Structure formats: C-alpha cells, structure tokens
Amino acid sequence: MKRTILQTDRLSKSYASDGVQTHVLSAIDLSLYEGDFTAIMGPSGSGKSTLLYCLSGMDAVTAGDVRYRETSIVGMREQDMANLRSQHFGFVFQQAHLVSNLTLFENIAVPGYLKENRSAAETRTVAQALIERMGLAADAHHLPSQTSGGQQQRCAVARSVVNDPDILFADEPTGALNRANTLEVLALLGELNEAGQTICMVTHDVQCAVRANRILYLEDGAIKGELELASWVASGTDSAKPREAQVSAWLSSFSW
Ligand SMILES: Nc1ncnc2c1ncn2[C@@H]1O[C@H](COP(=O)(O)OP(=O)(O)OP(=O)(O)O)[C@@H](O)[C@H]1O
Numbered sequence: 001m002k003r004t005i006l007q008t009d010r011l012s013k014s015y016a017s018d019g020v021q022t023h024v025l026s027a028i029d030l031s032l033y034e035g036d037f038t039a040i041m042g043p044s045g046s047g048k049s050t051l052l053y054c055l056s057g058m059d060a061v062t063a064g065d066v067r068y069r070e071t072s073i074v075g076m077r078e079q080d081m082a083n084l085r086s087q088h089f090g091f092v093f094q095q096a097h098l099v100s101n102l103t104l105f106e107n108i109a110v111p112g113y114l115k116e117n118r119s120a121a122e123t124r125t126v127a128q129a130l131i132e133r134m135g136l137a138a139d140a141h142h143l144p145s146q147t148s149g150g151q152q153q154r155c156a157v158a159r160s161v162v163n164d165p166d167i168l169f170a171d172e173p174t175g176a177l178n179r180a181n182t183l184e185v186l187a188l189l190g191e192l193n194e195a196g197q198t199i200c201m202v203t204h205d206v207q208c209a210v211r212a213n214r215i216l217y218l219e220d221g222a223i224k225g226e227l228e229l230a231s232w233v234a235s236g237t238d239s240a241k242p243r244e245a246q247v248s249a250w251l252s253s254f255s256w
Pocket residue numbers: 015022024042043044045046047048049050051
C-alpha cells in the first residue's frame with residue numbers, strides 16, 4: 001500500500017482580470033504517492049503548470065485544499081511555506097535558472113546550505129556526489145556560461161535534489177533541450193526515481209511521460225484520465241517503444 005504524500009481536495013484556481021473570472025483548475029481531487037513518478041500531460045493551456053505550482057505552494061489556490069502529509073498548505077504563512085519548499089520540495093523548470101556568477105558546484109551546494117540538521121561540510125559532500133552522478137565532475141568549477149544547455153540542466157537537476165526533497169516537481173524539464181540532452185536528463189530522473197525519489201513532472205512529450213509509472217491527463221482544468229504503468233527500470237534494457245505505443249493509444253482517447 002503506497003503512502004500518500006500530497007493530496008488535494010476540490011482544488012480550484014481562477015484568475016480575475018477586468019472583472020472577468022477565468023477558471024483554470026476546477027475542483028481537482030488527486031493524490032501523489034511516495035516513490036511514484038507521476039507525469040501530468042494535457043494540451044497547452046489546460047492548466048498543467050498552474051496545477052504544479054498550486055501543489056507545490058508556489059501559487060495560491062482560489063478554493064479547496066492541498067495537504068502535504070497531514071498539513072494543509074493552503075493559507076500557510078509565507079515563512080512556513082518558504083521553509084517547506086526549501087526543506088521538502090525540489091524544483092526543476094524548462095530553463096535551468098542557474099546563478100550566473102556561481103560555478104556549477106556552487107549552484108548545487110548553495111541551496112543545500114539551507115538544509116536543517118546538516119553541516120556545510122556534509123552539504124559539500126552531497127553536492128560533490130551529485131555532480132559526479134550527473135556526469136559534471138569535469139565542469140564543477142566552470143560558470144554556467146562556460147557549459148552547454150544540457151550540462152546546465154543536469155546541474156539544475158542536481159541542485160533540485162541537494163536537499164533530499166520529499167517530492168521533486170518538474171515543469172517540462174526537457175522542454176528546452178535537444179534529443180540527446182533530453183535522454184540524459186530523463187535517465188537521471190529515472191535513476192533518482194529508482195533510488196526512491198518521488199517525482200511529479202509536467203510534460204508534453206510521450207518519450208518523457210513513459211518514464212513515469214502513472215500519467216494524469218488534464219484538460220480544461222480537470223483530470224480526465226489516469227494511466228498506470230509498470231515502473232520504468234532505468235538500468236534495464238527494455239525498449240521504450242511498447243510503452244510509447246501504449247501511452248499514445250491512451251492519449252488518442254482524449255482530444256490530444
Ligand atoms: N497569471 C495569470 N493570469 C491570468 N491567467 C493565467 C495566469 N497564469 C495562467 N493563466 C491562464 O491559465 C491557463 C492555464 O495556464 P498554464 O500555464 O497552467 O497552462 P499549461 O497547461 O501549463 O500550458 P503549456 O502547456 O502551454 O505550458 C491558461 O489559459 C493561461 O492563460
């Protein structure tokens with residue numbers, strides 16, 4: 001029986017501008033489970049990013065509830081929310097958003113110094129292990145501008161897990177990468193998940209979504225379907241093709 005990490009209760013989000021309300025998310029009930037790699041798919045504008053931001057406390061909900069373990073994050077004080085995000089959540093976006101005047105190593109280590117109950121020396125050891133695991137050891141002392149887009153995004157993945165987050169949220173983490181770099185970042189996410197990391201990733205890309213063991217389909221701000229897959233074995237030799245065919249067939253039952 002999987003343990004629930006995050007749960008929503010009729011989560012709704014709307015924006016008001018010029019007196020007109022735009023409903024982006026409508027009464028969403030979903031749970032994220034420990035150890036799962038959940039992908040969120042859906043057409044452009046369906047509310048995927050908004051949902052990810054509401055789940056992770058980066059954006060406020062309009063109505064309904066979001067509970068992280070037993071605690072409601074709706075209406076949480078900003079300081080408590082910032083603390084929750086820095087201690088328990090990790091984030092990767094389409095762009096790496098590295099600090100330009102810090103080396104790759106420092107970009108990974110700096111958020112790690114905020115981790116409670118861990119010394120700076122321990123954080124540096126964690127950062128060093130991550131930089132090696134991400135294949136960036138030779139670039140550790142380069143500035144982001146001296147590295148490629150793929151290296152920068154691998155650095156962003158390393159930074160996102162330096163605090164050993166309970167949940168890693170990723171919004172189209174490969175959206176700005178070429179195919180080779182996409183596969184590398186996906187392999188890293190797969191390895192992290194295989195080692196127990198819970199991941200929630202928004203993606204447009206079937207080749208990305210097949211790495212998940214569960215896919216949610218969002219359309220017009222509501223969850224229209226859910227597909228369970230066997231866990232992807234990152235170290236295995238299974239071809240992705242049958243999974244891609246399965247996911248594509250499932251997607252074709254929506255207006256994908
Ligand atoms: N700050 C905002 N103010 C008003 N409307 C917004 C705001 N942010 C998002 N929206 C609207 O909410 C809807 C969902 O946006 P969202 O970015 O969540 O979609 P998405 O599924 O992530 O799309 P994409 O695949 O293109 O990234 C869109 O219609 C968008 O215009």
